[in-house]
Amino acid sequence: MKGEWFSEERGKSLNSVGADNSPVPVVDTFGRPLKSLRLSVTDRCNLRCRYCMPETDYVWLPREDVLSFEEIATLTSYFVDLGVDKVRLTGGEPLLRRDLPRLIRLLSQNRGITEIALTTNGVLLAEQAQELYDAGLHRVTVSLDTLKPDRFRRLTGRDEFARVIDGIESVGAAGFPDLKLDTVAIRGFNDDELVALIEFARHYRAEVRFIEYMDVGGANEWSMDKVLSRDMMLERLSRHYGPIAAIPGRGTAPAQRYRLPDGTSFGIIPSTTAPFCAQCDRSRVTADGMWYLCLYAIGGMDLRKPLRLGASPEHMRQVMRDGWMGRRDRGAEVRKELEAVGLREGRLIGIERLREDPHLEMHARGG
Numbered sequence: 001m002k003g004e005w006f007s008e009e010r011g012k013s014l015n016s017v018g019a020d021n022s023p024v025p026v027v028d029t030f031g032r033p034l035k036s037l038r039l040s041v042t043d044r045c046n047l048r049c050r051y052c053m054p055e056t057d058y059v060w061l062p063r064e065d066v067l068s069f070e071e072i073a074t075l076t077s078y079f080v081d082l083g084v085d086k087v088r089l090t091g092g093e094p095l096l097r098r099d100l101p102r103l104i105r106l107l108s109q110n111r112g113i114t115e116i117a118l119t120t121n122g123v124l125l126a127e128q129a130q131e132l133y134d135a136g137l138h139r140v141t142v143s144l145d146t147l148k149p150d151r152f153r154r155l156t157g158r159d160e161f162a163r164v165i166d167g168i169e170s171v172g173a174a175g176f177p178d179l180k181l182d183t184v185a186i187r188g189f190n191d192d193e194l195v196a197l198i199e200f201a202r203h204y205r206a207e208v209r210f211i212e213y214m215d216v217g218g219a220n221e222w223s224m225d226k227v228l229s230r231d232m233m234l235e236r237l238s239r240h241y242g243p244i245a246a247i248p249g250r251g252t253a254p255a256q257r258y259r260l261p262d263g264t265s266f267g268i269i270p271s272t273t274a275p276f277c278a279q280c281d282r283s284r285v286t287a288d289g290m291w292y293l294c295l296y297a298i299g300g301m302d303l304r305k306p307l308r309l310g311a312s313p314e315h316m317r318q319v320m321r322d323g324w325m326g327r328r329d330r331g332a333e334v335r336k337e338l339e340a341v342g343l344r345e346g347r348l349i350g351i352e353r354l355r356e357d358p359h360l361e362m363h364a365r366g367g
């Protein structure tokens with residue numbers, strides 16, 4: 001099913017360079033440009049969030065397959081030639097990758113990239129924030145699901161709450177102009193903390209974004225009744241704060257932003273109940289160079305192999321252009337459609353299948 005947003009622009013065959021030498025965006029079968037790239041720099045993590053990485057051990061990507069910083073920067077430059085201008089470093093936990101500022105410096109040299117951002121769990125942030133800023137990182141998002149140390153320990157399996165808070169405190173001092181806090185809102189787990197998290201964010205001049213719980217990768221405990229929907233969040237927050245207004249101009253951003261009566265803003269990413277596939281301009285490269293066109297995609301394209309075999313930039317760009325032009329992915333919408341006909345009972349990928357292919361995990365392809 002194409003959906004009502006099927007575009008006349010679909011599958012356009014475009015040259016990668018325009019008359020003024022700027023890249024001309026390549027568009028997929030639904031007319032969505034290739035603009036935003038999530039680079040997972042490691043599949044390892046120092047936390048074990050129950051909604052993401054609940055097992056103690058995993059089948060890890062072989063070390064020799066993990067791309068060097070130079071390889072990542074080269075691949076990224078091809079993506080930029082095809083229209084990408086925003087890059088987000090993620091993981092696993094990206095700050096576990098040794099000398100990450102060196103990658104940021106390499107990416108900063110690419111004039112086509114207007115924004116280099118980082119999503120981190122914050123544990124190692126305090127010790128690295130200044131160096132990351134000095135290297136050219138523009139923005140930081142810290143994932144923070146609770147303000148209760150005990151709850152944090154139960155969720156993540158680690159006693160690292162205080163270090164995450166230190167990390168959050170270090171962001172402003174390092175010079176970053178703003179900070180986002182991402183919270184996965186889980187019904188019956190942290191749904192009593194929405195107001196506290198908004199107040200906490202306000203204190204640090206940050207903006208909190210509540211993400212609906214998704215049934216991706218290792219989210220073994222996912223079920224629809226644990227999803228705190230956007231509507232439920234708005235209802236609870238307006239009971240506390242009064243009328244909440246949607247801020248217009250969402251564009252291709254996954255978050256819908258809202259304003260409280262006193263002017264404080266926050267966001268909601270309704271990835272489960274109101275997915276934004278129609279505007280999705282993002283794709284993901286895993287630490288070992290697999291390219292995924294959707295968070296939920298089962299198959300990806302191996303970019304490491306041709307890169308290491310010495311494929312020419314033209315060949316690489318052609319392969320990537322063809323890949324994006326054939327993109328039909330709208331994973332979250334498809335899941336929502338299954339739910340409407342009663343076929344979405346739980347996670348769609350079983351644990352055995354996840355063990356066979358570590359790329360299917362959220363921590364391998366980045367959230």
Ligand code: SAM
Pocket residue numbers: 045051052090091092093094119120121122141142143182183184211212213214215216219362363366367
């Ligand atoms: N380790 C880093 C972190 O936690 O910020 C970066 C990688 S993590 C996979 C990126 C984001 O994905 C985090 O904000 C995390 O909360 C989110 N995430 C992971 N599993 C999720 C799920 N099942 N539903 C919704 N968001 C999820």
Ligand code: SF4
Pocket residue numbers: 045046047048049052053091092093121143363
């Ligand atoms: Fe948690 Fe991020 Fe690690 Fe997943 S990758 S377990 S969300 S810290």
Ligand code: SF4
Pocket residue numbers: 275276277278280281282293294295296329330331332333
């Ligand atoms: Fe994009 Fe796939 Fe997420 Fe939809 S489910 S918003 S297509 S990554």
